[in-house]
Amino acid sequence: MTDRTRPPSVARKIMAILDAFALGGVRLNLSEICRRAGLPLATGHRLVGELVAGGFLERVPDGTYRIGTRLWRIGSQAPAVTGLRELALPHMEDVYEVTHDNVQLAVLREGRALVVERLRGTRSVPVVTQVGSTLPLHATGVGQVLLAYAPPELLESVLAAGLARHTPRTVTDPGELRDVLARVRRNGYAVTRDDMTVGASSVAVPVRDADGEVVAALSLVARSRSADVRRLLPPLMTAARALSRDVALHWRVEPAVPGPPVSGGAPPAPPAASGA
Structure with missing residues (x-):
């Protein structure tokens, strides 16, 4: 089985969920997270729930999700x-x-x-x-x-x-x-x-x-x-x-090597995020 055909690991699925928030959304609902991460709704619901329980994501009263304080502290x-x-x-x-x-x-x-x-x-x-x-x-x-x-x-x-x-x-x-x-x-x-x-x-x-x-x-x-x-x-x-x-x-930290731009089917950043 090649890397292309091998099912994604749990770690890759979690990384895809977290990476969904790097594409421009401050708050995302479950459907948006799954669409950006390329995951079935049931899988996304289970993993997002675990990330919320661990403090890596937070569920907002309106039903959307955002980056949690635990992940923010690490980052x-x-x-x-x-x-x-x-x-x-x-x-x-x-x-x-x-x-x-x-x-x-x-x-x-x-x-x-x-x-x-x-x-x-x-x-x-x-x-x-x-x-x-x-x-x-x-x-x-x-x-x-x-x-x-x-x-x-x-x-x-x-x-x-x-x-x-x-x-x-x-x-x-x-x-x-x-x-x-x-x-x-x-x-x-x-x-x-x-x-x-x-x-x-x-x-x-x-x-x-x-x-x-x-x-x-x-x-x-x-x-x-x-x-x-x-x-x-x-x-x-x-x-x-x-x-x-x-x-x-x-400042002695070496800058990271620039990677390729975020690709594919993710939507552009929402217009409310004013330019810097």
Whole structure:
């Protein structure tokens, strides 16, 4: 029996269930989980119940499920979270004090932008992006920064997987995306306007390590009608330069090798998850 024909193990089924939440859904009902994980409803019901009992998932009163605190505590110990978050938070707080807009920090993981920290502005555009959630590379400011400085083969993988349309403004043409990324490298920052969510815009800049390699992206997410690059970019650039200095001095974790983008039949991230 080959790997292709061998039935999936219980561990693979559980990983598929947990991975369903990495595809953009903060809360999922049982049918959505099973569809994303490729599991029969009865199997999914049994395994999801066990994950809830163990604290890895939580059942919300409306019947949907979300990542549980036990899994969050385990995941929060990952080096990409602990070291970088601790270094970034003071600089992110400085940016928030100046702008009062949402501030987000993301790294490249498995062909998506993984949000490792965020500060939500009380008077800015509502966002539901959470620490540990992922965003598409082509439709978000942080994603475009990470993709612009990633190895060329990652871009080809992203293009081969298809550019999902999240709003009428999302870049879905491969040639246009190449032009956008070239502009990011030329200008040193990315700007998106209504690409991920109508009404939300972002400005994002790279964070570099001691070798000058881009290891993260820092962004501000604001209402489109008030997202003035001239207002948002200076404090963001100042924070990114300061954080890059701290990363160069104190962060020794090797970045993960970029994997292929999340593939296949999973739906795109819901529009409510505003771009970073």
